Amino acid sequence: MAEPLLQLEELTVHYPLRRGFLRRVVGAVRAVDGVSLELRRGETLGIVGETGCGKTTLGRAALRLVEPTSGRVRFDGTDLGAIGAAELRALRPRLQMIFQDPGASLNPRMTVGRAIAEPLEEHTGWPPARQAARVAELMEAVGLDRDLMGHYPAELSGGERQRVSIARALALEPALIVCDEPVAALDVSIRAQILALLEDLQARLGLSYLFISHDLGAVRHLADRVAVMYLGRIVELGPVDAAPAHPYTAALAASAPDPEDWRHPAPAEAPLSGDLPSPAAPPAGCAFASRCPEVMAACRVHAPALRAIAAGHRAACHLHDPEMRA
Numbered sequence: 488m489a490e491p492l493l494q495l496e497e498l499t500v501h502y503p504l505r506r507g508f509l510r511r512v513v514g515a516v517r518a519v520d521g522v523s524l525e526l527r528r529g530e531t532l533g534i535v536g537e538t539g540c541g542k543t544t545l546g547r548a549a550l551r552l553v554e555p556t557s558g559r560v561r562f563d564g565t566d567l568g569a570i571g572a573a574e575l576r577a578l579r580p581r582l583q584m585i586f587q588d589p590g591a592s593l594n595p596r597m598t599v600g601r602a603i604a605e606p607l608e609e610h611t612g613w614p615p616a617r618q619a620a621r622v623a624e625l626m627e628a629v630g631l632d633r634d635l636m637g638h639y640p641a642e643l644s645g646g647e648r649q650r651v652s653i654a655r656a657l658a659l660e661p662a663l664i665v666c667d668e669p670v671a672a673l674d675v676s677i678r679a680q681i682l683a684l685l686e687d688l689q690a691r692l693g694l695s696y697l698f699i700s701h702d703l704g705a706v707r708h709l710a711d712r713v714a715v716m717y718l719g720r721i722v723e724l725g726p727v728d729a730a731p732a733h734p735y736t737a738a739l740a741a742s743a744p745d746p747e748d749w750r751h752p753a754p755a756e757a758p759l760s761g762d763l764p765s766p767a768a769p770p771a772g773c774a775f776a777s778r779c780p781e782v783m784a785a786c787r788v789h790a791p792a793l794r795a796i797a798a799g800h801r802a803a804c805h806l807h808d809p810e811m812r813a
């Protein structure tokens with residue numbers, strides 16, 4: 488089998504927790520806690536979980552926009568932590584990100600044409616005519632009217648602004664795009680159009696997506712596999728159409744009004760009672776025990792490992808461990 492495009496090995500991102508007048512470090516927030524996964528070429532891997540589960544930090548660390556505390560990120564065989572700034576800069580065009588709020592990620596003083604041309608100016612020595620031709624080509628690829636080239640972000644709709652962001656991300660022919668909640672801020676009808684556009688671009692350009700979302704419905708529509716995150720860890724990883732094997736995944740699935748109806752967003756929180764533990768002080772045992780409807784005595788003592796439960800399907804739950812259930 489071909490080497491994966493992206494490999495995360497025991498990736499960990501801890502942020503120092505400071506207190507008091509002297510801002511002394513009193514602990515760490517475990518935003519990402521030992522995540523290992525692979526993204527194949529041309530694949531979409533969905534990363535789902537509630538707000539604050541660490542999925543955005545994971546996406547940023549995968550592009551080395553955030554420095555990991557430990558662990559390794561390998562892109563196309565290159566260890567991103569072992570290369571210098573110049574080598575990383577040379578790789579940047581192949582690693583792109585699309586954000587939830589294109590209004591915030593676009594410069595309000597830059598026209599659409601300038602915004603899309605900016606990566607070309609920065610990374611290519613192309614003359615202006617060639618850049619202009621590429622901008623026109625990209626606008627067409629993402630379904631933007633060329634008449635919008637001289638317009639500013641404030642003059643565009645939310646969907647048009649997201650199309651500009653996607654055109655910018657595509658400018659340098661990336662291999663990997665981290666899509667961080669790219670449709671969460673959009674109206675229902677526009678949401679469907681942007682998901683269809685991402686799907687079409689992937690088929691045409693062979694892109695690989697890390698698709699981050701709180702919404703299992705949108706992920707189900709676009710992704711091949713899905714990784715479910717809870718408190719900085721992967722609790723389930725498997726094919727997108729597999730039945731949920733972890734109680735948390737089951738709760739997320741239940742929160743989508745109609746899991747097949749990917750056009751309508753799910754709420755940002757799963758319908759669970761019980762307290763969400765602090766990522767600065769995760770409990771002993773299973774981190775989901777305080778909210779799990781199937782909790783057993785052993786869950787509060789022993790942390791479940793992510794183990795294979797079927798071909799290509801892993802879950803971190805004692806319900807799948809015959810010894811723990813005995």
Ligand code: SF4
Pocket residue numbers: 733734735773774775776779780781782783786791803804805806
């Ligand atoms: Fe629930 Fe126990 Fe499984 Fe954790 S290990 S998800 S508490 S059943």
